[in-house]
Amino acid sequence: MADEVEYEALSPNAGLSVNMLAGALAGITEHSVMFPVDSIKTRMQVFATSPAAMYTGIGNAFTRISSTEGVRALWRGVSSVIVGAGPAHAVHFGTYEAVKELTGGNREGNVSPWLSAPFAGASATIASDALMNPFDVIKQRMQVHQSEFRSILTCARTVFRKEGISAFYVSYPTTLTMTVPFTAAQFTVYEYIKKLMNPRGDYSPLSHIVAGGIAGGVAAGLTTPLDVAKTLLQTRGTSTDPEIRYCRGMLDALRIIWRRDGLRGFSRGLTPRVVTHMPSNALCWLSYEFFKATMRERP
Template sequence: MAEEPDYESLSPNAGLGVNMLAGALAGITEHAVMFPVDSIKTRMQVFATSPAAVYTGIGNAFTRISSTEGMRALWRGVSSVILGAGPAHAVHFGMYEAMKELAGGNEESNRNQWIATSLAGASATIASDALMNPFDVIKQRMQVHQSEFRSVFTCARVVHQTEGLSAFYVSYPTTLMMSVPFTAVQFTVYEQIKKLMNPSGEYSPVTHMVAGGLSGGVAAGVTTPLDVAKTLLQTRGSSQDPEIRKVGGMVDAFRIIWQRDGMKGFSRGLSPRVLTFMPSNALCWLSYEFFKAAIRE
């Protein structure tokens, strides 16, 4: 009987193919499981003109959406996430591990490992968001109240025909301004908590879940204001508000949020966002570390 490989004896960098495949599987798992909460977050962040589309909290949104539109409405747009999350997360984790190795983040003697980890995390998100942004736009167009779209491809075609290719990337600068600090914070907090809880470096599902959940919650809370602006930009074409339909970028989005809701406007969807990212990040890191170990073995 062949001896089972020791997790600790394997190289921290398992190779680009393993990291990308593990990242793709982890990304699909993460987004699919937490999608209904993400749908509620999108609904709460949209500046709606109809009182029927204004939600006061997670429970209020869940009850009203499920009772008036059916539970299926909470899953509308999930196919866009599945299509995009696989390749985007593959690139994300592949870039992260490659940059971390290149910057010396896997060297125990390196006293500046956190710098290497932050650099790797930021590089990973720049690359993955370039792939994911169009899918995220389609997802949110399908998630909004009374969305006309039921098909990913129909949504993509209509948005392209009516608003042009730029509609898929108008939020990209805002997404990067949100995702780069989000990812840098997430990876840094994750690595520090993981080392604190599991200094031996052994495969530990509990460690990956706790470190992943806490790092996701912290990063989500810090970047929520930018996420509100991103949602406004990505759903502008579905809005009945003339001013929102003409919004041209992040500065315009911030101005509208401030004028209409003040400081509290920048915390729209904070609760469902944190509630989404804590378990989804825990699941993502648990899945990633599991798939990485399983594929290597």
């Protein structure tokens, strides 16, 4: 019988292929489980004109959507996330671990982890978002109230035909402006709490869950205003409002939100966003650390 691999005896960097595969599996798990709450968040952030598409909270949205459109409507667009999240998270975690190793974040006694983690997290985000952004646009177009799309291919073809390739990347600068600080905050908080709870570096699912959940909630709350702007840009093609439909970028989106809803507008979808990210981040980190520990071998 082969000897068991001890988690604490393994190199902190498990190798690019292991990190990427672990990240892909973790990403698919994370996004799939919390997708219905993400759908509610998207709908709450859209500036809708129909009373049927206006919701006062998660419970209200869930009840109304499931009773008028069916529970399956809350899962509309999940296929886009599954297709995109695997490769995007593989790139994300692969880049994160590679950059953290290059910048000394894995070396014992090195003080650089506090600089290494946010730099590695930001680098990972820039790479993965370039891949994920088109899938996120498709996902949100399928999530909105009375969406005409039931297939990601149909959605992609229609958006490309009517709005061109720019529709898939008009929100990319906003996404980066949001997710670079999101990821930097998430990874910094995660690494800090994980080391605080588990200073020996043993395999500790509890520390991964707690650290991941807190990190996700903090990062989600801090970046919600930019997420509202991102949603406006990614769903602009579904709007009948000319100002929203022809919104040109992040600054335009921020001005529209401020003019129409003031400061309150920047907190649209805050609760479902935090509710989504806390358990999904906890699950993501738990899955990532588990898959990484399971797949890697002694050097």
